[in-house]
Amino acid sequence: MVTKIMNDKIYDISIIGGGPAGMFAAYFARLRGLNVSLIESLPKLGGQPETLYAQKHIYDVAALPKISGTDLIKQLTDQLSILDCDKYLNTSVSSIDRKDNLWQLTTNNETIQTKAIIVAIGNGSFQPRKLTFDYAPELEDKNIEYFVNSIDGFKDKDVLVAGGGDSAVDWAIDLSKVAKHTSLIHRRNRYRAMESSVKKLDDSTVEQLNPYIIKNVDFNSDNHNKIDVTLKMIKTNDIKVITTDKLLVNYGFVSDSKILRDWNINLEGPFIKVSQEMETNLPNVFAIGDIVTYPGKLQLIAMAFAEGPIAVTKALRNLYPEKDYFEHSTSIFEK
Numbered sequence: 001m002v003t004k005i006m007n008d009k010i011y012d013i014s015i016i017g018g019g020p021a022g023m024f025a026a027y028f029a030r031l032r033g034l035n036v037s038l039i040e041s042l043p044k045l046g047g048q049p050e051t052l053y054a055q056k057h058i059y060d061v062a063a064l065p066k067i068s069g070t071d072l073i074k075q076l077t078d079q080l081s082i083l084d085c086d087k088y089l090n091t092s093v094s095s096i097d098r099k100d101n102l103w104q105l106t107t108n109n110e111t112i113q114t115k116a117i118i119v120a121i122g123n124g125s126f127q128p129r130k131l132t133f134d135y136a137p138e139l140e141d142k143n144i145e146y147f148v149n150s151i152d153g154f155k156d157k158d159v160l161v162a163g164g165g166d167s168a169v170d171w172a173i174d175l176s177k178v179a180k181h182t183s184l185i186h187r188r189n190r191y192r193a194m195e196s197s198v199k200k201l202d203d204s205t206v207e208q209l210n211p212y213i214i215k216n217v218d219f220n221s222d223n224h225n226k227i228d229v230t231l232k233m234i235k236t237n238d239i240k241v242i243t244t245d246k247l248l249v250n251y252g253f254v255s256d257s258k259i260l261r262d263w264n265i266n267l268e269g270p271f272i273k274v275s276q277e278m279e280t281n282l283p284n285v286f287a288i289g290d291i292v293t294y295p296g297k298l299q300l301i302a303m304a305f306a307e308g309p310i311a312v313t314k315a316l317r318n319l320y321p322e323k324d325y326f327e328h329s330t331s332i333f334e335k
């Protein structure tokens with residue numbers, strides 16, 4: 001893919017992946033006075049806690065006895081906003097190339113230039129699991145959505161939510177508060193969501209359509225702003241066509257870390273091999289979080305939080321040896 005270098009900006013560190021590992025590493029690098037970009041393929045930061053288990057609770061992050069996935073990401077976002085860095089959302093890095101001692105990151109948008117890279121891509125790039133049949137591409141983002149970018153887009157609309165996990169159930173409940181009418185379609189009679197969320201769903205105005213699968217989506221012939229969603233009841237020939245404004249599909253996410261194979265980076269299985277200082281085999285390319293392996297590695301947020309400062313400190317030593325002195329944050333903020 002050929003992308004243009006849109007500006008002359010050269011970052012000290014570009015962090016690929018805006019999950020917990022990347023977010024904290026970005027903050028720590030800013031704390032050390034570095035010029036940082038944080039690149040995330042999804043429309044929002046947060047990685048697995050925000051995308052896969054927003055409402056579940058985490059009990060093993062130091063000093064936080066119990067925190068939901070989404071609240072942890074809110075805390076990280078608030079912390080990052082204190083020193084802020086350049087964030088590139090909806091931006092997926094496809095390749096990294098070395099030129100004139102700099103790294104060039106090719107993305108689906110622009111090319112980003114940087115002196116060092118921290119790869120924090122977790123299990124790889126998340127993509128929403130999509131409807132499996134063909135539909136008119138114009139419907140996507142207008143009538144068919146895979147993310148809620150703005151709740152206002154659902155205000156006073158007829159809405160169908162598809163899926164049976166936490167995200168689908170929670171969105172159906174939340175959207176029913178602003179939408180004209182909300183239905184939830186699931187292919188089973190039981191949801192895979194938390195009991196408390198299912199109870200809220202039962203107490204809400206959401207119409208529950210199960211066990212149904214979606215067979216087709218097309219423009220409504222009378223009103224092109226609406227869509228006809230064809231549903232089939234599981235194990236029967238019962239077909240239902242519902243005319244609606246919006247279909248929000250929440251079938252979960254698929255991840256892919258295969259791109260790494262083209263980056264000439266040493267792997268062990270699907271993971272990046274790193275040294276004690278989080279170095280990869282490539283100059284000034286570090287890796288942290290779920291994507292790395294080393295003796296004793298655990299795929300835990302607590303470990304990802306520790307790996308960021310190690311990688312940033314080594315990068316700082318390589319790039320600016322004269323700045324290589326240690327200071328606690330208490331002293332840095334006093335200045």
Ligand SMILES: Cc1cc2nc3c(=O)[nH]c(=O)nc-3n(C[C@H](O)[C@H](O)[C@H](O)COP(=O)(O)OP(=O)(O)OC[C@H]3O[C@@H](n4cnc5c(N)ncnc54)[C@H](O)[C@@H]3O)c2cc1C
Binds near residue numbers: 039041046057125
């Ligand atoms: C259900 C569940 C429960 C869990 N519970 C706990 C728990 O209780 N305690 C705990 O410590 N851990 C828990 N974990 C694990 C924890 O969430 C992970 O260890 C943590 O999210 C790893 O963070 P990360 O930043 O390395 O990766 P991720 O959170 O996976 O974030 C990586 C980010 O990189 C982005 N990305 C990937 N490829 C690219 C690319 N090419 N370009 C741009 N962006 C890219 C992705 O979209 C993603 O946002 C749980 C995980 C799951 C699935």
